[in-house]
Amino acid sequence: MNLLSLFQKRATAPVARERLQILLAHERSITGRTDLVAVLREEIIAVITKHVAVERDKVQVKMERGDAVSTLEVEIEIPTALAPAESAASAAA
Amino acid sequence: MAKVLVVTSGKGGVGKTTSTAALGAALAAMGQNVVVVDFDVGLRNLDLVMGAERRVVYDLINVVQGDAKLAQALIRDKRLDSLSLLPASQTRDKDALSEEGVDKVMAELREKFDWVICDSPAGIERGPTLAMRHADVAVVVTNPEVSSVRDSDRIIGLLDSKTLKAERGERMDKHLLLTRYDPARAERGEMLKVDDVLEILSIPLLGIIPESQEVLRASNLGTPVTLCNPASAPAKAYSDAARRLSGEPIAMAVPNDRRGLFGKLFGRRAA
Ligand SMILES: Nc1ncnc2c1ncn2[C@@H]1O[C@H](COP(=O)(O)OP(=O)(O)O)[C@@H](O)[C@H]1O
Numbered sequence: 026m027n028l029l030s031l032f033q034k035r036a037t038a039p040v041a042r043e044r045l046q047i048l049l050a051h052e053r054s055i056t057g058r059t060d061l062v063a064v065l066r067e068e069i070i071a072v073i074t075k076h077v078a079v080e081r082d083k084v085q086v087k088m089e090r091g092d093a094v095s096t097l098e099v100e101i102e103i104p105t106a107l108a109p110a111e112s113a114a115s116a117a118a
Numbered sequence: 119m120a121k122v123l124v125v126t127s128g129k130g131g132v133g134k135t136t137s138t139a140a141l142g143a144a145l146a147a148m149g150q151n152v153v154v155v156d157f158d159v160g161l162r163n164l165d166l167v168m169g170a171e172r173r174v175v176y177d178l179i180n181v182v183q184g185d186a187k188l189a190q191a192l193i194r195d196k197r198l199d200s201l202s203l204l205p206a207s208q209t210r211d212k213d214a215l216s217e218e219g220v221d222k223v224m225a226e227l228r229e230k231f232d233w234v235i236c237d238s239p240a241g242i243e244r245g246p247t248l249a250m251r252h253a254d255v256a257v258v259v260t261n262p263e264v265s266s267v268r269d270s271d272r273i274i275g276l277l278d279s280k281t282l283k284a285e286r287g288e289r290m291d292k293h294l295l296l297t298r299y300d301p302a303r304a305e306r307g308e309m310l311k312v313d314d315v316l317e318i319l320s321i322p323l324l325g326i327i328p329e330s331q332e333v334l335r336a337s338n339l340g341t342p343v344t345l346c347n348p349a350s351a352p353a354k355a356y357s358d359a360a361r362r363l364s365g366e367p368i369a370m371a372v373p374n375d376r377r378g379l380f381g382k383l384f385g386r387r388a389a
C-alpha cells in the first residue's frame with residue numbers, strides 16, 4: 026500500500042459530505058424544511074377570516090412539487106350564505 | 119428585554135447539556151442575569167453538570183403544576199450570584215408538562231432574568247418542541263458526523279415551524295455550535311470540516327468547541343467548563359460563543375491541532 030492509497034482510504038469525510046448533501050436535499054423536499062405550506066396556510070386563514078368567517082379545516086393548501094415548477098393549490102370552502110355579493114364585497118374592501 | 123435561548127440538536131449525546139451549562143456560566147460571568155432550565159424530564163442531568171444535584175428540592179413540573187412557587191424551585195449557583203438553575207423532574211414523565219403550564223413559567227422567567235437558557239431533550243417529539251416553543255434564539259449543537267448533521271437539519275425545520283416565533287410568522291434566530299471538533303482529524307479528511315457542516319446546514323456559526331478532556335474533567339467536578347478551567351480551549355471557545363450571543367463581534371477561531379491552542383484565526387465573521 027503506497028502513501029496515496031493510505032491517504033485515500035483515510036479521507037472518508039468527502040464521502041460523508043456527499044451522502045449528506047444528497048440525503049438532505051431529498052428529505053427537505055419531503056418535509057419542506059421551512060414548512061412553507063403550513064406557514065402559507067396560516068397566513069391565508071388570517072387574511073380570509075378578516076373578511077369572512079371560515080372554518081380552519083375548510084382551508085386546504087397543497088403543494089405539488091414538479092421538476093421545473095411546483096404548483097400551489099388553495100381551496101377554501103365558504104358557506105354560501107356568507108359568500109359576499111357584489112355590494113358586500115366592495116363594502117368590505 | 120429577556121432573551122429565551124434553546125440549546126437543541128435532535129440527536130442525543132452531542133453536548134447540549136454541556137453547552138447549556140458552559141454558555142450559561144459564561145454569560146453570568148459577564149454580569150448577565152441567567153437561568154438555565156432543564157427540559158429533559160425524566161433524564162435530568164443539568165443539575166449534575168452544574169454541581170447542584172444535592173440541592174434540588176422542587177422542579178419544573180412542580181412549578182408547572184402549581185405545587186411549588188418558581189422562587190422555591192430555582193437554585194442559585196454557589197460560584198456565580200447571577201446564575202440560577204431550574205431543574206427537571208427525575209421521577210415524572212414529559213406528559214406532566216402542559217403547554218399552558220410551560221407558557222406561564224416562561225413568562226415569569228422572562229421577567230426575572232436577562233437570559234433563559236433551555237436545555238432540550240433529544241428527539242423531535244413533544245419534549246424538544248416544548249423546549250423550543252418560547253425561544254427567541256436557537257443554538258443548534260452539532261457534531262461533525264453524519265447522523266448528528268442529519269438530525270440537526272430536522273431540528274432546524276422544527277425551529278422554523280413549531281415555535282411561537284414561527285407561528286407569528288417571524289424568523290427564528292438560529293446559530294450553529296459545532297462541538298467535539300477534532301481539527302487534526304478534519305484536516306486529514308477523517309472528519310467533516312467546519313465548512314462542510316456550514317455549507318450543508320447553512321445557518322450562521324456561533325462557535326467551534328474542540329473535543330477535549332477538560333469537558334469530562336469539568337463534569338466530573340460538577341463545574342461548567344467555562345468556570346472549571348477558563349484558560350482551556352473548550353472554555354475559551356464557549357466564552358467567545360457567549361460573547362457573540364450577546365452581540366460582541368469576536369473573530370472566529372478554529373482550535374489549532376499542533377499547538378493545541380486557539381491560535382489559528384479563521385477568516386470568518388461571527389454569527
Ligand atoms: N467538547 C467535548 N469534548 C469531549 N467530550 C465532550 C465534549 N462535549 C460533550 N462531551 C461529552 O459528551 C457526553 C454527552 O454530552 P452532553 O452534554 O450530556 O450531551 P447531550 O446533552 O446532548 O445529550 C458527555 O459525556 C460529555 O462529557
Ligand SMILES: [Mg+2]
Nearest residue numbers: 134135158163
Ligand atoms: Mg442532555
